[in-house]
Amino acid sequence: MKKLLLATALAGLSAGAAFAQDVVRLGTEGAYPPYNFINDAGEVAGFEREFGDELCKRAGLNCTWTTNEWDSIIPNLQSGNYDVIIAGMSITPERAEIVDFSQGYLQPTPSAYLAASKDADLKSGPVAAQTSTIQAAFVAENGMTLVEYATPEETVAAVKNGEAVAVLADSDYLKPIADESGGALVLLDQTEMIGGGVGMAFRKSDTELRAKFDAAIKSMKCDGTLDAMITKPEYFGPDSPLVWGDAGKEGC
């Protein structure tokens, strides 16, 4: 009887599993505009949404989106909750030991400091960064006091209420915040060149899927659609240093 129940339950769960190979689940954070965020309709939006959908179209894959906290985004990739991380993740040797990266789709960009005033002294107090980011590692390794937060939102709040003197994050995330703060928050002139560009992360065992996305990224670089998408005003703007230009056309 028990076996029968179990078998029925499993049969119910496996309904529709026949096409499982064709559906790819994309995991993102949904809290880091303009890279990715949840829009007011409650859907994943931002540069990576449009970019990811285009890649799936080119690779002939049926993709669905899901969000996961940044903190556990790699463990949950490994446990199979989704198949790809596409969340503004910088390619680093440490991460490359546990996951495989696609080729970069955004060039390395300098990280910026957001502080309450231009003359903020970064050594005078803690510097905020999001947990498990390249910026957090950088702050800790360079003689500043690090204070970590789970979400980008909280790192900015920490500067606003004086818990931290500055926050270190990607400049494209911080710039709109500084622009719209009415002068309460400013970007420092000092920037830090860290990270090896942004890529998609895959399980080490998923080499076939990675190859499909690699080919799709390359084709977008070759025909210039990637650069056109990056420079859209709602994403990174026409002067963005993230574009590939001729570097992306090599080997086309």
Place this chain on the structure above:
Amino acid sequence: MFTSCAEPKTLEGLHWFYCYLTSGKHVDFYWSFGTVLVLLAITAPIAIAFGFVGATAARSHNPILHWAGRIYIAMVRGVPDIVYFMFFVIVLDQVIEYLKFVAVCPSGTPWPWQGLEFRVCPAAKVPAATASPFIHQAYGFSLAVVTFAIVFGAFTANVLYGAMNSVPRAQLETAEAYGMSHRQVFRRVLVPQMWVYALPGLSNLWMILIKATPLLFLLGVKDIVYYAKELGGSKTQAYEFPHGDWRLYYFLVLLVFYLAMTRVSEIALGRLTARLSKGQATAAGERMRRAAA
């Protein structure tokens, strides 16, 4: 009232607020209150069932059942809830996928636990990758319900175990004197009478359960805490409705919601206690008898 929310950035005042509060994400937020209520409605009876089985097992004369019941109660009571919430969700998920792996994966598929990865063949994924996002959410929610039931079932078991031992021995002896079997005594005398002794403990657990529902957020279920945090965070022009840090107001709403929930529960449980005490050999029952006399 207002018809157009198409161009939110041109709106002002009340119209803006009306459109803001009816955006897709806000509607999801309102539904998530339902998620919490559904969780309570499903978890409470399951936890009582778990507790009843646990308490009965712990009282059993069969040593295996006795120890199984005692160990269940002691283990869950002795470990912080939050550790269990984190632990069970992962364990349940992997066990379910492992069972399905054994059932459906073709032979020759590698063992699921490979170093850091847990990987089964695509056919054994639960829920299937093709399933709609709703199914994925429902599955995560079900895991959370089971975890809540296991944890709160152990507390309930302890309360019911104590309540069963509080029923006056004389009541049981009288029943035995009438020639009832052990089963009959249990069903006809012990169980109906124990509830009144269990009720204060169970009311406490219900309150704790209400207050524990934000743990859903930790389990990745998009509950009211998730939405309050997400909606309240400051929004730049990248969003349709830019605003500052409004988390305080959103959390204030949650505060009112939880206070209302516990207040309504207190009133309902008070009435239930009065009803169950009627005619019982307890202090409250005795007071009611005197007042009526």
